[in-house]
Amino acid sequence: MTDIRTILREASAALGDRLEAELLLAHALGVDRAWFFAHAEDRIDEARAANFQALLTRRAKGEPVAYILGRRDFWSLPLEVTPATLIPRPETELLVEQALVRLPEGGRVLDLGTGSGAIALAIASERPDADVTAVDASVAALVVARRNAQRLGLGRVLMTESDWYAALGDQRFDVIVSNPPYVEAGDPHLDQGDLRFEPSSALASGPDGLDDIRRIAHGAREHLTDGGWLLVEHGWNQAASVRDIFSGEGLTDAFTVQDLEARDRVTGARAG
Template sequence: MTDIRTILRESAHVLGDRLEAELLLAHALGVDRAWFFAHAEDRPDTAGVLRFEALLARRAAGEPIAYILGRRDFWSLPLEVTPATLIPRPETELLVEQALARLPERGRILDLGTGSGAIALAIASERPDAEVVAVDASAAALAVARRNAERLGLGRVALLESDWYAALDARRFDLIVSNPPYIEASDPHLAQGDLRYEPASALASGADGLDDIRRIADGAERYLVEGGWLLLEHGWNQGRAVRDVLTTAGLADAFTVQDLEARDRVTGARSGTPL
């Protein structure tokens, strides 16, 4: 039977990625990656090899590794993810940073379309004084978010099934954040890479990708306190369009922040008259 070193070398060649090969083998064997350094010449049992081969085949076919492993780290939080949720991505951490910079002491924040709970739980982990409410139209996604919240000791985050604002009462928030669907429905990327496996309802939003952003912007004034901020993640080429949407909805002082690749990524505006 082949040893660990050879298995990793050959599977890394198949995938074109050593890290992914290590992650899959560690998952199949029930060890962490550090274990490989001391056990490179070990020969895993047949059951472990068969588990690994099944995982390797799934990844080679294109299935996202986050779904295969059932987890993805975000903001240093280990999150469960399933095909019912988007896979949290590093660029979304910019939205968390912008939210934390604007959230007042004992502030109230609403996360629209929470999915796995990544944004809401990251904010709650940093700001135990804040009241965090997270909604999603998908009961399956909310179940994942709830398990994440409980496992991370963040059960105080309120989770609600809602189509954007539909199930909310008259409460108002200091901050509303969202990583909504923003891809054009005809975008060919939806049929490529990881996007093929992620929930379409959480990715695409109309001909120009802005239908859900318009819905969120149009309802924001009703749920924001005076001077409260709406912050949205969006595509790299949508900054100007999103600013226009927010301004048309009556929000003030629209701005866009770029990510580490100098691409427009987060746009926000506030309730009230311009400064």
Template sequence: MPGLLNSPAMNASSPATDVRTLLRDATVLLGDRLEAELLLLHVLGVGRAWLFAHADDVLPDASIAGFHELVKRRAGGEPVAYIVGQRGFWSLSLEVTPATLIPRPETELLVELALERMPKDAAVIDLGTGSGAIALAIASERAEARVVAVDASAAALDVARRNAERLGLQRVRFGLGSWWEPVAGERFDIAVSNPPYIEADDVHLGEGDLRFEPVTALASGADGLDDIRHIVEGALAQLLPGGWLLIEHGWEQGHVVRTLLESAGFIDVFTAQDIEARDRVSGGRSIPE
């Protein structure tokens, strides 16, 4: 496999190469055709249909060299989302950087559950917003909602603000601080969060894309539940009567998160499964008036 990096098609000093050959060799190296296409699309600044219409085109040397560089970065393990600087989530295209967690499709379940439970003009808070994915997805679907997004990372909030501005969702308000800290005294109809929930010594933190993502957005104490406990403990004071708290968690954590919610005084506690039938989001609501 490493030898492919020195093959003619993957060598920037080789003769000009057509699109089909570039993608073929990159797919062999990466083991993923879609990733190869995304990297080439990023270099060329074109849409996916262009690749099929121009498969026999010979690209300029500068484009070939740029593509080779990105393929080498991906072959070294760097996530495609960080290489191209963007990731799709819900119906949005979001900027992502190494300061933010890469949004994942399974987190869209959290958005779905929130939209099902919130009034049109709901006061919503996204705790640990990262790139702004959850908050901006909700805001894009509920024009009358008052959405607040908080994060302890100033760098992550900068990314989220840029995403909000580019998407025309400037009405979303951002707060810097840990969990409930930036909104002390405020109350919400619904709170959503995709907090860190991996055990601090989990070997997976040193594997795959996780090696490149901010560990503070991934791991939370010996059992992975420190941040979830903090969120649950402070939630009832920040929720309006009948307000919902929805938290994404690991597939083996559904039972313990439900227990935390029930012990804190939440009612109608539940766990929803993702498309692979794994526990993914648990939630509960405060007692109505």
């Protein structure tokens, strides 16, 4: 049997990523990564070594680490993720930030296409005074989102099955947020990397990637309070088009915010 230090060195070389090797080995052993510092000389039994090798094989075939582990941290929240949900990404935290600065005390928030619940739960964790509604057309995704809400103890989040606004009646919200599908159908990136394993319905949206953003914008004024904000994440080259869509639906004061890589990432506008 090989010691932990050697196992990690060999796995890191095979994957080309030390962090991924540590995460997968920690998962196989049922420990956290800090454990390795005190146990570098330890050896593991054949059963756990075989389990780790199986995880490495899955990763080598391209399966995202988040799906292998069944979790991904977002806004410091440990979230369950499955192949039924998009994997939460750090750049989406910008959408949460923009929502929080525009949400009035005791306000109402709607998260359209919630997936794992990442955005809705991040907002709820920061603003326990707010009422948060999260919708998704995927029943499988909502099962995951509800488990995340329950495990985190975030009780003021209502999870509802809905195709965008379809099940919401005449409800109105102070802030509507969404990280909708915005990749162009047929984009070669859909066949590369982690995207190959994520639900296509959460990624692609028509020839220009904007079909779902158009639907969201079209229904926004009927579901926003006077002066309420619509905020959406989008691709780096879509900001001008999204602002035009918002303006065409009668939304005003459109703006775009860049992420940490100086890429246009979130666009918002208000109902007036």
